[in-house]
Amino acid sequence: MxxxxxxxxxxxxxxxxxxxxxxxxxxxxxxxxxxxxxxxxxxxxxxxxxxxxxxxxxxxxxxxxxxxxxxxxxxxxxxxxxxxxxxxxxxxxxxxxxxxxxxxxxxxxxxxxxxxxxxxxxxxxxxxxxxxxxxxxxxxxxxxxxxxxxxxxxxxxxxxxxxxxxxxxxxxxxxxxxxxxxxxxxxxxxxxxxxxxxxxxxxxxxxxxxxxxxxxxxxxxxxxxxxxxxxxxxxxxxxxxxxxxxxxxxxxxxxxxxxxxxxxxxxxxxxxxxxxxxxxxxxxxxxxxxxxxxxxxxxATPYSIRDAEQTLPDHPARGEIALKDLHFTYANGSEVLHGVDLTIAAGRTLALVGATGGGKSSLIKLLLRFYEPSRGEIRLDGRPLAAYPLSWLRSQIGWVAQDVFLFDGSVRDNIAYGRPGASEADIVNAAMAAEAHEFILRLPQGYDTPVGERGVKLSGGQRQRLSIARALLKDPPVLLLDEATSAVDNETEAAIQRSLARLAHQRTVIVIAHRLSTIVQADQIAVIEQGRVVECGTHPELIARGGSYAALWRVQTGTA
Missing domain, CATH: 1.20.1560.10 (ABC transporter type 1, transmembrane domain)
Structure with a gap:
């Protein structure tokens, strides 16, 4: 003016x-x-x-x-x-x-x-x-x-x-x-x-x-x-x-x-x-x-996943998970889960198997509270997931997805994504546990090598091992594995399986797998078909039962 x-x-x-x-x-x-x-x-x-x-x-x-x-x-x-x-x-x-x-x-x-x-x-x-x-x-x-x-x-x-x-x-x-x-x-x-x-x-x-x-x-x-x-x-x-x-x-x-x-x-x-x-x-x-x-x-776009107005728990989760009469329907009206009931004791491993589209990945998303159940509930350590602050809940869960997402930055930045203040020794130890350390050292700049947008400069197996190192460094009490070995060669799969065995030690693990040979040691295996649990038990129990799981096993092992 x-x-x-x-x-x-x-x-x-x-x-x-x-x-x-x-x-x-x-x-x-x-x-x-x-x-x-x-x-x-x-x-x-x-x-x-x-x-x-x-x-x-x-x-x-x-x-x-x-x-x-x-x-x-x-x-x-x-x-x-x-x-x-x-x-x-x-x-x-x-x-x-x-x-x-x-x-x-x-x-x-x-x-x-x-x-x-x-x-x-x-x-x-x-x-x-x-x-x-x-x-x-x-x-x-x-x-x-x-x-x-x-x-x-x-x-x-x-x-x-x-x-x-x-x-x-x-x-x-x-x-x-x-x-x-x-x-x-x-x-x-x-x-x-x-x-x-x-x-x-x-x-x-x-x-x-x-x-x-x-x-x-x-x-x-x-x-x-x-x-x-x-x-x-x-x-x-x-x-x-x-x-x-x-x-x-x-x-x-x-x-x-x-x-x-x-x-x-x-x-x-x-x-x-x-x-x-x-x-x-x-x-x-x-x-x-x-x-x-x-x-x-x-x-003005509303969202349904609301954060709990409670203080952060002062101790990590034990890892006991219970699914009670769980139903889930997507916004387009497609119902993918119908009354799922499962209980996973703390420190145990649950494997989810079944045909593609049966609702296994949707179950993982519900556990992370990416979506809310249409009916029923999920409890962690006896309390509904909605009772926990989102930041704390997701800090207790490690997720290794089938489609690994790496951020445009260095190898070090991506491993430390879950713990930005992690020391160099912790980052290297996580990489070694994930059997990623050797290939990282062969990269042009080692741990400072840029991975490119979405990790485009690395192979699929390398990206997967970095995602496991990222989960190891986060050290969560609950681990979700969604087809972590589906797109790698046999040698890489063996290395990833050894890494996952270390990662699963003394944690609650829920793993989705199509290769049944990778989950025979699971404490519990649930077969999910069209959104329902049709069988549940250990590998020997399900083989002896001669149902859907046994049929899948015969197809994959060539004994059908």
Whole structure:
């Protein structure tokens, strides 16, 4: 505001200078006690210097402070949105592309920052300019002031009309951005598959279609915003001509001093010309509002997995797990578990076997509280899972998944992910226990070797051994193993099995396995078919029973 007030002042000084030259000792400045025309010019020169200095100081201040404010706001908004995303149910991510979420957290937040950085300050300066110039106009000539302000209602009407029309168009633009980001993210993640099928041209064409849809949506919005500028210019021309012609008449008739006439002519430009940028500002505003609606929509997304409002237990879990009449149905209506009852004593191993799609992996997700049961409950050490704070519960569980996810960082960073403050000795010991130490030393930079995005620079077996080392270093009382050896060679499988045997020592272990030879020593084996436990017992007991497990064993051992 201060910058804009000093910015308007030079036009007033020019008019006063003209008044000094024309009227001399009878000028406006003479009324303040400086009667000599030359002294009046010196005074106006000094005032001009001071005004320019202060304008520059305040411009520097508002550019730095306002832009930093915009940066702080976008940082806080992005951080808040990401914090909320981390709490959302897993089902939310299964129904949406990661590229679309990245577009909201990055591109939409940046779009809002662009408006805050430029458009919002522009609106404030326009308001200050109108008020400051209006005060001068009405002080000099109320008649000309009314004429000069006549275009402003037309300009404001046009701005609000444009805003109402542009809003839906920019909503479409933001949706097209999400679709384009999703396509790019998906294709970059699957670049090897695209090449293996020689599908580069097909995927390029699909990307072009998404990109052209984005371009078309933008063009639809641009046509509307472009029509606003000529309307503003015509309104400004009308206000300027009114001031120019009527002010000239008043000067010729002796009702207005020439210096004041100059002030009004200059200030008409200063008053109305910034309004030409109102179209650009409204354009920025509508883009920002379209982005803001998407960000606020994300922040308003509810989640069902709520944290328990209890203090953290002061001791680790024993590891006793009980599943009571457990039912689970996904949001799409697909019921995958039907009344599962199982009990695992602390320090024991339970193996889950059965055909793919039977509900075994869903059971693992329920144990981690990624989902809530539709009916029934899961108890840990005699208490429902929901009674424990999520951070504590998940700190007590180690998870080695079939599809290992490694973060883009070093080998050391990925092993220590569960214990960021772990010592070098602990990291090396965990790697040795996972039989990963030797291959790590053969890497170009040893433990400092970057693994690439999702661990792309390592083989499947190497990634799996790092995930086991990560679980060993975390040292949880409960361990969940989801097909940890399904995609490796025999030698790697043997190494992983030895690592898992060390990892399972004195822990409660639930392991999903298709290779029955890896779980014959389990304390308990449950056969799950179509979401139900159809058999349960030890390996010898189930073989002797001659049921589903025995049939699977005969198929895998070739004795069928």
């Amino acid at each position: 201060a910058n804009k007030l000093f910015d308007v002042a030079p036009e007033i000084l020019i008019g006063i200078a003209i008044d000094v030259v024309v009227r001399g000792q009878g000028s406006f400045v003479a009324g303040f006690g400086v009667t000599d025309p030359l002294q009046q010019v010196y005074l106006l020169g000094a005032l001009t210097l001071a005004i320019w200095v202060f304008e520059s100081i305040f411009e520097f201040a508002y550019l730095v402070l306002w832009r930093n404010l915009a940066q702080d706001l976008q940082h806080e908004l992005r951080s808040s949105a990401y914090a909320h995303v981390q709490n959302l149910d897993l089902a939310y991510f299964e129904d949406r592309s990661s590229g679309g979420l990245v577009a909201i957290l990055n591109d939409d937040v940046n779009q809002l920052e662009r408006f805050l950085n430029g458009g919002a300050s522009e609106l404030i300066q326009v308001v200050v300019t109108v008020l400051a110039c209006g005060a001068v106009f009405f002080a000099i000539s109320p008649q000309i002031a009314v004429m000069a302000f006549l275009p402003i209602p037309v300009i404001l009407w046009g701005a609000f009309y444009f805003q109402r029309k542009a809003g839906p168009r920019y909503d479409v633009v933001r949706e097209k951005v999400s679709a384009l980001s999703g396509r790019l993210s998906n294709n970059l993640a699957g670049i090897a598959t695209i090449r293996s099928f020689a599908a580069e041209e097909r995927e390029l064409e699909r990307l072009r279609q998404e990109s052209m849809a984005y371009v078309a949506a933008n063009r639809h919005a641009i046509r509307l915003s472009s029509a606003f500028v000529p309307l503003i210019r015509m309104a400004i021309l009308f206000g300027f001509l009114c001031t120019f012609v009527r002010g000239g008449q008043l000067v010729l008739e002796g009702h207005l001093q020439a210096g004041f006439y100059a002030v009004l002519v200059f200030l008409t430009q200063r008053l109305l010309w910034p309004l030409t940028r109102l179209a650009e500002t409204i354009d920025l505003f509508e883009r920002a509002m379209a982005s803001t609606r998407r960000i606020l929509g994300l922040l």
